[in-house]
Amino acid sequence: MTQVQADPRTAAHLRPAFHVRPPRGYLNDPNGPIEVDDDVHLYFQSRPTLDMHVPVEWGHATSTDYVRWTLHRPAMAPLPGGPDTDGCWSGNTVLDGGRIRAYYSGRIDESPYQSVLTAVSDDGGRSFGPARQVVPDPADDAIMFRDPFVWQENGSWWLAVGAGYADRGASITLYRSSDLRDWTYVGPLAELPRGVAGGEDTGAAWECPQLLTIDNRRIAVVASWSPESGPAEVLSFDVDVPVTPQRVDHGTNFYAASAMRDSRFGPLLFGWLTEGRDRDGWDDWAGVISLPRVVWLGADSSLRSAPVPTVDTLRTGPGVPADGCTTGPQCEIAVPEGSGQVIIRFSDHERVVIELDADTLTIDRTEASLSPYAHRDRMQVSDAFDPGSGRPAARIFLDGSVLEVFTSAGRVLSTRVYPTTPPIWRVEAPHNAHFWTLDR
Template sequence: MTQVQAGTRTVAHLRPAFHIRPPRGYMNDPNGPLEVGSDVHLYFQSRPVLEMHVPVEWGHVTSTDYVRWTLHRPAMAPLPGGPDTDGCWSGNTILDNGRIRAFYSGYLDNRPYQSVLTAVSDDGGMSFGPPRQVIPDPTDDAIMFRDPFVWQENGSWWLAVGAGYAGRGGSITLYQSPDLETWTYVGPLAELPRSTVNGEDTGAAWECPQLLTLDNRRIAVVASWSPEGGSAEVLSFDVDVPLVPQRVDHGTNFYAASAMRESRFGPLLFGWLTEGRDRDGWDDWAGVISLPRVVWLGADSSLRSAPIPSLDTLRTGPGVPADGCTTGPQCEIAVPSGSGQVIIHFSDQERVVVSLDADAVTVDRTESSLSPHAHRGRMQATDAFDPASGRPAARIFLDGSVLEVFTSAGRVLSTRVYPTTPPAWRVEAPPNAHFWTLDH
């Protein structure tokens, strides 16, 4: 049996093929997805190695279909002696008179806050020029201030910064500009003292604020964070009514969402899928970007998700009955309706179980790996099914160590699994379930 050990290269079956990731090094937050003509640009925080002291740069991929991505040289790197010397941290991009302009956080390890910077690309997004600071540093009661998000609405440019303030909790700090050059402080767009809502810690501060307009409502997506616990969950809420944060992804490994307000498929969301294994289990790479998701509001005002339609082009042929199929590390399994279990048997001792009942979908990875470094446990989403939607009750995507499950009501659970046994693997599924091999 093939074991995953620290200090060795990951066995091939654990490497994602159609999810975005660099061939080596450390990847985390997606940044600035943007359509320019027929091309899609996506940037991401990246280090060429796993050592965390190495400054973060902006990695870069492009695509014409949101499915097959081309990796390019990093588009942005820290400027020695500049305001981002120790790292180009998260932000987003916009089109400014045909040029791609980035807004992002510049990190200096001897300063308490990141500077809000802007830089312009004059070569179609392949590289960015020198940065300059556009927002002053925050007041002393800020415990965090980073991750700008810029968008245009009602004839003005708006800039939101993720923040947290002592005694005030998570905050989205808002600025306005007529020309992207001069910014005026507006005030908190949304703010919430730290609390527990629907079982979720709302955080001492909010990272990676994103603003979407859905059903003519302003919906914020934030990543809850605290000094003692670090990152927690991605939450969404309507900023114009009393805040009721709700979880965006019900899995264990989705963080730092990045939004596209507009695309050929409508509003989209990307996320960073964290490792789901102890640091001692890493080898030469870590981190992956989620599948892009079409998003909308549910009846309860929560953010719902579905796989981007072009993902179907990865299917190698017509679907076949899933029960009894053998599979490699890339596949899709769809359950059109009803209840039951989909089990991917990696071996007699390793398996992952997706259970559907009348109301909930559950992913159980308790027995998914014999590796001592792999994380385990169960995750569940309720209000999971909408038979009138026209979508399958569940679509299950396996890509190496990545597992993403989407339901007909728009719930999604993202997690990581690390079977030590290489394929072929066996699928057990309800009689109506369909199976496809996916070829990148």
């Protein structure tokens, strides 16, 4: 029997179910995840339509377990004639006397820079009041200045801003405060002239700087950016030693990471999963937030990741042998150890292949879609496996068009796949692999 091929722009099977996404419109950077009592608040840049001329708002979702999210009305919207009249862009949140205080970038189209603003929520994070500027705009040699990140350390509040300077390269600019209101310039927390590190463009500027403390080390997470090519990759490095950036996610579609310094699971990272398909292939929505990731440092000081433990509660029953299973758009496949291939076969002509070989994991999506809009390539990471970790060699999460693969050594690869053939799909896997259907 011939399966019907769905229009890849409207296919329901491509819509993620347990990743945060808008029912319609555009989503990009996650912002300001924060725990308040039993609730987790996550904000994100969003537009109610796919029209990129519409100013960015702060969308809002809450959860009690980090995997089942409830969407709410936008918590912040641009004020016509105000300091964010053309968009409420990226930033983070902190608790200020029991209230949630946001720091973010206010966009005004005719200004070359986004001003650093603050606003307070008096209703438990559902909405924020009027904004005011707290940091002066930069000097003329800045090519970019945006995306504040605020945290408390050693009795002081610190504010980092992503920046780039014509004569100094990418930079994290640092300010200090005792009361979250008045800020004093400290200087650059870290800087790096543009170059290549580990095969990655280190960027002319750094967007979305995030600061984590792991093993008593201050670890920065930045998004490398350049004026001619825009976003590149998310990188991490220790700010207290010579800057040596390393890639955070080894897939094709992870950008603009947002950190929680403290959570019930320890330090966490969220990211924006970009579309992985041409603009003409979009329907009425675009953009997804990654699974929240517990993070730690590897022996090489790179940032390693695993999904939050509560993702296990999405499983609908006990694991079964994966080889030969049929699946819908939401599933998990785990390979405990060893080598081999996991193939999710969407049809006779569409498949995605995850290969474990020696110390390397590869995702091949060159045949994942017949859609003319879908991107097709291979991605690979070495030093992928740690048999002594107690984690599966590979955990594969499929959620509609989202594919996230975590390895036992803490490597992660995030990408997007767009099969035109609707389920039922078939899994081919090593004999020891396990399979679960997932349902939120």
